[in-house]
Amino acid sequence: MDYRRPRQVGGVSGMSVLSDTLRGLKPYGDKRIVGTFGLGMASGFPLTFVISLMGFWLSYSDVSKSDVGLFALITTFYTWKFIWSPAIDRLPLGWITSTFGQRRGWLLLIQALMAILILVIAQFDPATQLLQVAALAAAIAFLSASQDIVIDAYRIEILEDEDQGHSAASYVYGYRTANYAAGVVVLLLADAYGWTLAISLLPLLFLPGTLAVLWLGEPERGDADDAFLRSETQASKLSPVAQRLREAIYLPFKEFTRRENWYLVLLFIFLFKAGDAVASIMTAPLIRDMDFALTDVAWANKTVGFVTLMLGVGLGAMFYKQIGMYKALFVSGILMMLTNLGFAWLWSGEAEAWRLAVTIGMENFATGLGTTVIIAYMAGLCNANFTATQFALMSSLGNQARTLLGAPSGYAAEYLGWFEFFIIATLLALPGLFVLWILWRKDVARHPAEEAASN
Secondary structure, three states: OOOOOOOOOOOHHHHHHHHHHHHHHHHHHHHHHHHHHHHHHHHHHHHHHHHHHHHHHHHOOOOHHHHHHHHHHHHHHHHHHHOOOOHHHHOOOOOOHHHHHHHHHHHHHHHHHHHHHHHHHOOOOOOOOOHHHHHHHHHHHHHHHEEEEEEEHHHHOOOOHHHHHHHHHHHHHHHHHHHHHHHHHHHHHHHHHHHHHHHHHHHHHHHHHHHHHHHHHHOOOOOOHHHHHHHHHHHHHOOOOHHHHHHHHHHHHHHHHOOOHHHHHHHHHHHHHHHHHHHHOOOHHHHOOOOHHHHHHHHHHHHHHHHHHHHHHEEEEEEEHHHHHHHHHHHHHHHHHHHHHHHHHHOOOOOOOOHHHHHHHHHHHHHHHHHHHHHHHHOOOOOOHHHHHHHHHHHHHHHHHHHHHHOOOHHHHHHHHHHHHHHHHHHHHHHHHHHHHHHHHHHOOHHHHHHHHHH
16 A cells, blocks of 8 residues: 555645644744743844944944954853853852742843943943943943853753754744844934934843743753763762762763764854854944945844844744754855855945845845754753753854954955955855764764664
8 A cells, every 4th residue: 555645736735835834833832932032132132232233333433443353352251151151050149049040040130230231331432432332342241141141041941852943943033133123223223313322222122031031930950861960970979069060060061072073063063153253243344334324224234134034044943844954054054155245245336225235135044044053953962951051162162253253354354355355254164064064974963862862
């Protein structure tokens, strides 16, 4: 008997497609997925302020391209956040922890401190107080990176592994919604009323994330049934305090390095978005050099770009589930590399709003696709016992290229010129794709459980 599904035609096929689409959307009705959207908003706008809006604020305050490029150094906190992630993972905060829980307590404290610093930095003028602005921006970046540690652990712990693709998409949707809201509101208000008022309104974007964790509650953090953790605990002869420190600081890294080809996995995460990160640092100075008005930027960079990015996010979630992990990573990596060429094309022509919209639209579509896929990939790599520290390690590595290559990017752009600079930014994506090809060829599993299942 032939058990193959018969080919469907006409209205039946259309109904099948509609049914499949509705089933694909069903997970987004889960309150935990909805809450992840709010967490993405709280996480998204501080990084947007540090990387993108700071660039516009400084550039339109006549700060040199070299100094704008040096501001990429403050993103160092995102690249080294795994160093203090064990403290955030395990250290209690007294009555705050007893009232809200470990995850929510840290999140609420960090958000309160960051809101205060954003209100303070808005009162300074980068043209005459650049050092003070740099110090406050660095403090905001540190708190933003710390908030990411909490949010990443929280959203992974409230969901099962099979839901991480939808969680990643919802998180990126919220993240980019905050990007859009922050970009449009800040640029338009800055153009009409000045930067002080525009920046001072940013802390309002914390509210969706704050309400989300109050709605969802504290995730249960019972120890996973993990043979590695049990064996390490039984073999250890340390005191209870020393054992807890060992579990928080040492074991997350030891567990990860027990995996086959772990070094290739980390190298891939480090290289995957290198070209895209370098290009994003210099986008604002390029637009400023082409004399685009802030209203043109708000429309092209934040409106057209927002729509295309959301399309990319949704397609990324579908790709990850339908075509497989490695194919989704490879397709998104190729698109992110090729769309960097759009900035070279933009510079080679007239400063027309439609050309800016096309360039930003293509770049944001590829970024949305790639971000969703890589977040879901890294979430699946985490051991349930060490969620905060392991995800912080991987996301830190993903940010290393932005810091190491972004800091001198302003000098490179001045020396090479914009066209040549973005050609080189495009080529920087090739090493990551090569390492991905090796992982794909070796069929490296994400987690020891997958390795065991494949044997």
